[in-house]
Amino acid sequence: MIEDTGLGEQAPAPLWPFALEIYARPGVAALCLEAQDRAGADVPLLLWGAWAAAGGRVLTDADVNAARALADQWRGPVITPLRQARRALKNLAGGEALRQTVKAAELEAERLYLAALEALSAGWPAPPGPCPVPWATALRDNLARLLPPDAGPVTERLHKALS
Template sequence: MPEDRAPEGPGDHAPAPLWPYALELYARPGVAALCLEAQDTLGADVPLLLWGAWAAARGHVLTDADMGAARSLADRWRGPVIAPLRHARRALKDLPGGEALRQTVKAAELEAERLYMAALEALAGSWPAPSPCPTALRDNLARLLPPDAGLVTERLHKALS
C-alpha cells in the first residue's frame, strides 16, 4: 500500500488518494463483510460505497451531478468488466485445479476495480476544497444504497465511522 496511515475521518484536512484510502477502509473489522452483504443482497456497488465514504472524509456530500457521473462510470466498468470477472472468479472457486486461474482472475478483478476507482477519484477535481461536514457519510450512504436498506446503511455507517 502506498501510504502507511489510517484513512482520515470526515473533516480531516488532506484525505489520502481514493485507492489506498479504500484499501485501508475495507480492511477495517467488519467493513468487508458489510460491503459484500450490501453487494450480494442489495446490488450495491462496493467501489461506489468506498468512494462515498472517501467523499465524506473530504466533507463532500454527493450531489445529483456526482451521482450521474458516477453511475455513468459504473455502467462502463461494473457490468461489462468487473461483474464478469467476479462471476468467473467465483465459478473457479469450486472447480478442481482452477485455483491458479482463479488467482489470476482475482488480480484482474482487483485491477479493474482500481482503474474504476481512479476514474471515480477524478470526479473530485470539480469538488470544493475539503471541509468538515458531520453528516456527509450518512448522507452519501443514503444516496448510494436503496431507500429500504436502512439497517445495512446504519451498520455500514457505524463500521465506516
C-alpha cells in the same frame, strides 16, 4: 484521511489507499459484500462515498449521476464478469491458479474504476469555511444516496462500521 497540501489547504488522500484501509476495518468488508449481494450495491461506489465524506463532501445528485455513469462503464462489462468467473472457479477442481489470476484482474479493474471515480473529484470545490461537514453526517448522507432505499439495515450497520 486528509492530507496537508503544504499550501495551508487540506486535500483528500488518494482514494485507492483510503479504500484499502477502510475496507480492512473490522466488519467493513463483510458488510460491503452483504450490501453488494443482497441489495445490489456497488462496493467501489460505497468506498468512494466514504472517501468523499472523509473530505467533508456530501455528494450531490450530479456527483452521484456522474459516478453511476462510470459504474455503468466498469461494473457490468468488466467487473461483474470477472467476479462471476472468480466465483465459478472456486468450485472447479484444478481452477485455483486461474481463479487467482482472475481475482488479480478483478482487483486491478476495481483499482482503475476507483481511479476514475477519484478523477471526478478534481472539479469539486473546496469545502466551505474552515469546518467542513462532519464525517459522520457526510458519511450517512453519502451512503444513503449510494445504497438502494430498501437497504436501510445494512446502511446503518455499514455507517457504524465505518464511523
